[in-house]
Amino acid sequence: MPSSRRILIVxxxxxxxxxxxxxxxxxxxxxxxxxxxEAGLKAALTLRPDMILMDIRMPKLDGLxxxxxxKGNPETLHIPVVIVxxxxxxxxxxxxxxxxxxxxxxxxxELLTQVLASAFAAPTLGR
Numbered sequence: 555m556p557s558s559r560r561i562l563i564v565x566x567x568x569x570x571x572x573x574x575x576x577x578x579x580x581x582x583x584x585x586x587x588x589x590x591x592e593a594g595l596k597a598a599l600t601l602r603p604d605m606i607l608m609d610i611r612m613p614k615l616d617g618l619x620x621x622x623x624x625k626g627n628p629e630t631l632h633i634p635v636v637i638v639x640x641x642x643x644x645x646x647x648x649x650x651x652x653x654x655x656x657x658x659x660x661x662x663x664e665l666l667t668q669v670l671a672s673a674f675a676a677p678t679l680g681r
Contacts, residue, residue: 559674560584562603564594564620565638566612570659574607577663583670591615595623598630605673607666610639610648618644618651625652634673 561583565571568589575585586601588594592614598606606624610617617637624630637648640659648656654676655669 559605560586560601560603561670562586562588562594562597562601562606562608564588564591564597564606564608564612564617566590566609570609573663574666577666578670581667591617591620594620598624598633599627602630603633605670606633606635607670608635608637610637610641610644618647621648621651621653634676636669636673 561578563571563574563585565574566589571587571589575587578585586597586603588597590612594606594608595615608617608620621635621637624633624635634654635652636655636657637653638657638659638661639648642658645656655673657666657669
């Protein structure tokens with residue numbers, strides 16, 4: 555049930571962040587946001603979300619570096635991460651760095667909904 559799921563959105567583009575929050579809240583998800591990778595890491599440690607949706611190209615700490623830190627920390631390595639990027643070349647780097655899913659920008663909210671549903675249904679989540 556989505557209402558019990560907490561998603562951290564790490565995205566530097568305010569318009570994309572706002573639209574994503576709006577859509578996910580309409581679907582019953584609890585959402586939290588960070589505008590750069592550094593703030594995203596802090597939020598992940600504090601909030602312990604059920605999933606992280608993270609852009610790659612961001613200030614202070616890019617999404618791939620943040621992803622590697624998340625997956626290298628025993629406290630956060632279990633949190634599934636969906637990486638979003640406009641560059642298709644980022645997909646292999648994201649998956650190699652530990653992302654469970656990759657979504658190419660621009661994406662439809664329907665696609666994002668499907669990816670999140672698949673991710674939450676995956677047996678590895680164990681929640």
